[in-house]
Every structure is written in structure tokens, then in C-alpha cells.
Amino acid sequence: MVAVAFVLCLLGGLLHADDTLAAPPVQTYLLAAVGSAVLPARRRAPVATVVATTLCGMLAAPLGLLVTPLLVAPAAISAYSLAVRTGGRAAAAVLLPSAALLVAVTPFFEADFSWEDTGRLLTVAASPLVAAVFGRSARHRRAYLAAVAERARRAEESRESEARQRVVEERLRIARELHDLVAHQITLANAQAVVAAHLLDTRPEQTRTSLDELVRTTRQALDELRGAVGLLRQPDDAATSTEPAPGLSQVPALLETFRRSGLDVTISESGTASPLPPATDLTAYRVIQEALTNVTRHAGGSSARVHLTWVRDQVAITVTDTGDASRPRSGSPPGYGLVGMRERVTAVSGTLSAGHRPEGGFLVSVHLPLPPTAVPTAAASDGPTDSENR
Template sequence: MAVINGCRRGVSAGVSVREALGLAVLFVLSVVAASIDPDEREFSLWWPAVVLAGVGCSALAWRRRHPFGVLATAVGCGLGFLVLGFRESPLVISPVLVSVYAVAALTDRRTAWAAASASAAVLVGAAVARAPQSWLDPDNAAMLAWTALPAAVGDGVRSRRAYVAAVEERAEHAERTREQEAQQRVAAERVRIARELHDVVAHHIALINAQAGVAAHLAERRPEQILAALEDIRDTSRSALDELRVTVGLLRQSGDPVASRDPVPGLAQIPALLASFERTGLAVSHTRRGIAAPLTPAVDLAAYRIVQEALTNVRKHAGTDRARLILHYHPERLTITLEDDGGTGGHPSPEGTGHGLIGMRERAATVGGRLHAGLRPEGGFTVTADLPLRPCQMFGEPPRRDGHDDSRADCR
């Protein structure tokens, strides 16, 4: 018999102006209905009717917080109307009807119908006790019907609210878990493809290594058979390439555009990249320190993409039209620094909640480097990436442990 928690949370402590006007109208109708004599067709205002109607209607202001107490008060007032000889009318017992509706809307079905039945029994019983010969009076049957009607309406409203709340909860739950499920599917697909690539590469590289050893052995003892060994190496490598092409092709969809045959971008395209940003209103000063060293294609591409994404973040979030790019070549690594003097509020979080920062960190990590992004003490934002000149991950070099500040020491 407890009031539904969700309904009670939505109850405010005060009474709105609209609700107060409704209760005032209900009070006037109750007083008028009790004061009109249908037989003599005259209006006679009785102060007991005013008091009973006032108590019953004013109690309705607390019907959401105390539905059973308000129902008991309304039934008591209706009982007072009948005992004092006022005529039976739906308007006279209107506080009872509203209270029954409130109980039905705020509680369960069994409690609602039990409250409606008890209220009807008390009112009809009082009418019969006052005039025993009128127990078959149509007004008594009408009172039963009028009491059952708000109970049915309130029960329907409660069921509708529960259904809508359940639908909204399911929608919110689906929205919360949609991104998580998508990330899990992406991670599972990455693991599957990585396992497939590992199997293909490991198998064929092992064969090529064995066949190369055989070729080296034959070169000394049986030079005439070295051609066959080299053909085996060629066939094995071709098979490996075909399987890799099929595996990577699984990632493509039928509607994907044809891959571009333009050269892979690198630091050589930095001037063109800066010119494109300058056309959008972002002037970037470019400084190069140290002696430029050749980079492997993987490091060259990672460096270009990091500069591109960092400049994009400056253009979108920094709120400034100037930035500085510094490329510092060390003997064994390249340091990329991009900083601006813009506002700090629009930049992604330095901890990496922005997708751009996550992508830049992943690109740096794939070639054995590391990336740091954060706010500058003097204002603005800075992105610093340390990339090895030669990605040790791709060539199987062991990490350095000799104390040098070499980003390859982070390779796993």
C-alpha cells in the first residue's frame, strides 16, 4: 500500500496557481450543489455545507503526498453531507472522487480498488442508515458507479505512466550501452585481424627464413641448385602477400572509394600543409633545428599526421590565428613541438579524452615514440612528440637501456 516512489519524487511542496484555481472552482460547485433543493428549485446557502466543502477541497492540496489521509478526510466530509441531509450528488462528493483518483494513480491496482470499494461502502451505508427504506434508491447505485469511475481512470493513468517510464529507461540504457558495445565489437575485430595477420606473417616468414638458409648452404656446396631455392623463396613471399591482401581486404566495404595512388605524405609536404591552414586564417611559423636526417616511411607518415592533427586542433579549439611549429632533429630522434597562445578552455583535455589526442598518441606509439599534450603556464596549448628516426618495432631492434634519451627505449 506504499505510494509509488517515482510519483512521490515528482511532488512539490507547494500548490501551483492552476491547481489552486481548480480547487476553488471545485469548492464553489460543491457548495452550490449542496445548497440547491431540486424539489423546491430554490437556493439556500447552509454554512455547514461551506465548512464541509472547504475542508474537503482544501485537503486535496496534499493528495499526492498523503493520498490515504486526504481520502479519509474527503470521505468524512462526504459522510457529513449525508448525515446532515444534503442530497446525494457527484458534485457534493467531488472531493471523494478526486481522492479516489489520486490513490489509484499513485498506488497499485489492488490498493486502488480496495480504497474505492471502502469509500463507496461508507457513503452508501450512511445513506441507507439515514433512510433505511431508500436502499434501492437509484442515487445509491449512481454513487457506486461514480466512485468506481475515478478508480478505473486513475489505474489507467498509473499504468500509462509506468509504461512510458519503462520505455524511457530502456531507451536510456540502450543509449548508454551502445557506444560501449561498439567499442567492444571494434576491439574484438582488431584482435581477430591481428591474430590472422600474425599467423600469416609468422608462418611465411619462418618458411622464407628456412629457405634462405638452404640457399646460403647451397651457394657454397651446390651452386647449380640455388636457383630452385630462390624460386621457392619467391613463391612463398608471393603467397604471403596474397594472403595479406585478402586479410586486409576484409576491412574494406563494397562502397569504399578506390585507394589513392598519390605518394604517402610526409614532412616534405609540411610547407603545403601550412599553406593550406594559412588560407583558412591560421598563420604557422615553421622552425627547423639540427641536421635533417632521412626518416623511414612509417615515421615520416606518423610525423606528418601528428602535425596535421595538432594544427587542426589549434584551428578548431584554440581561438587564435597564430601557432608555432618546431622540428628538432637529434642524432637518433625527431622532436615535434607545436604550440599556440590561444585560450585554454576550448582545447581537448590533456589527459586524452579528445579523439584527436588519442589518435596522435597511437600514431606515435606505433613507431616507438611518445607524445605529450598539455596547457602552457603562460597560456595556450602545446603538443610535443618524440619519434625515433628508425622505428624499432618494425625492425625488431631491442630497446636501449644505456641511459640515452632515446624514444626507442619505449618499444615493446
């Protein structure tokens, strides 16, 4: 850039006041050398560089040189750098006086100055201003490219964050599924093994029945675990199960498995039942399954009751037991049953509450919303219906 500015100044010195071309005088070399020598400082001190190159341009007329746009090339270059590195108002505050000073002294030192030379001086004054316009455009373009790069970087970070979040959510989903699939069967198997061990000495004839139930339960647990792990190993487009997801229609069979393990459980229902979306239906099934599993684990010897209440916009599920759930059985550490139930219920916009009852036992209450198409249409005057199945 220093060499280019020096050559441009020398080319500007070729034109003399009598409109002839001749070799540049010595003062042209001096002016070009001084004006170009300060240009390397235009990045660190752009304002000082503009002032210095402007002073060099003002010395052209006193040195007897014809002031031309090429002769003030260092001033135009420094004006470009100032516009690139400073704001618009600051650049204008420096460049407008600089452009005026470049030509202010010329009429006093050019002996044959006439109004015909006004166009030439206007071109000289406009040179740094035009350079500043290009510098401002370059500044805006750099800012735009930087903003685009920043948005791309943030978008990439957002994609990575979303990918990590999806991985965490998938791990939680897998953990819930494995817990719901296996914990139920293992808990039943443990209860059946305890019954078999208890009956081995007192009622040997019933021991085989308990052992048969234990074998059936463990085999079902292994099948469900094998199916779940098999689905996880398949590609996303192939990981589809041929069996329908469990729902409230499978609750009677679920209760039967608990009864065979020794839990006295009943179910009742009020209101008009309606079809549930698959996710809500699965959630309702898993809540009942996990609540009864907790009864078997932590309140052995008690009875349990499941009640479903259907209203216009929701279905309420309550599972109560008569045992003392505040004193878990020995060897039954606290697990993640309630945590998993709450996550499932929240995922379908439902609510869950659980706690000890004042009269004893434990209560799990869940409210699941019904879609508009599944709102019961039974008249309010008909009143709720109650049915109980054992």
C-alpha cells in the first residue's frame, strides 16, 4: 500500500500548472515519501494518519505543485481506513474538515487560479469522501459477514445442544421402559418365591403351584426384556413392535398376575369410559402397574384398590392400599417408581399426587386429560355408574 501511494503521488506530479506533462519535481518525491510513510499507522491510529496525510496534501500548493486527486492519494487511503475502523459520525467529523482543508489553501498559492480550476479542486476534495464511502460499505459488509458467521456458530451450538438433549431424553425413556417392563415381573417373582419358601415346610402340595407361577413370571420377564433390548438394537426405521402397546384393556389381566402373587386387589369404575390416545392409554396402564408393584414391594400383606373415574375432560385413576407404606419391607431399597410415573404423566399433560393416607396405607392419584373427541357424551342427569370386578 505504501508503494502504491508513492507511485500515485509521482503520477500526480507529472501534470504541471501549464497543463503539460513533465518529470515530477524534487518536492513531489519529498511529498510522496512523507505522505506514504505514515500509511502503515492507519490501522493503529487512523485519525492521526488522516491528519498527517491531510497536512501533506495541503503542502502541495505552497511547494508549487498542481493539486490533483492523484497527488492526495495518501489522504484518500487513510480516509478509507478511518471509515472502516470507526463509526459514521466520528469519521464524518474528521473527514469533512479534512476534505475542506485539502483545497482551502490552494487558491492563495496558485498564481493563475481561476474559477475554471474549481472543478479540479472539487474532485480533490471529493477523493477522500468517496474513499470513505467505500470504506463504510466495506465495514458494513464485514459486520454482515461476522453476524452471519455468529448465527451459524450459534445454530451449530444449538443443534449440538438439541442433540444432547434428545440423547438424554431417549436415555430416560429407555430407563422408564425397562423399569416398567422388568421391575413388575421381578417384583412378582420375588413375592412368589417368598410364598413358595414359606409353603415348602407347611404346605408342600401348594409349593409346586407357587413354583409354576414363579417360572411363568420369570419367563415372561425374560421375554419382555429380550423384546425391549431387541428393539433398541434395531435401526430407527425398523424399531417398530408388532405387538400393540398395553392399555387399560389389559388391566384385568395385569390384576390377575398380582392376585396370583398373593395381593388382594380390586378394581372399580365410575362414569362413561372413552377411548384414550395411545400415549395416554399406555401411561394409565403403566401407572396402575407401577403403583401395584410398589404395594407388593413395600406393603406386603395389604390389599389394594384401583378406581377409575371418567368425567367430561379427564380420567382420574386412584390406587390405594391398606398397608403401612411408611415402613418398607427389609431388603426393598427405594427406587424410581414414583419418579418414572411422574415423568410419564407430565409427558401427556397430566398431574400426579402420591402420599400416605391419614387412615393408613398409601394413595396414588393421577388425572389424565381427555382429547375433545374422547369426551364422554353421557347426560349429566344419568349420574355415574359403579361396577366392581374381582
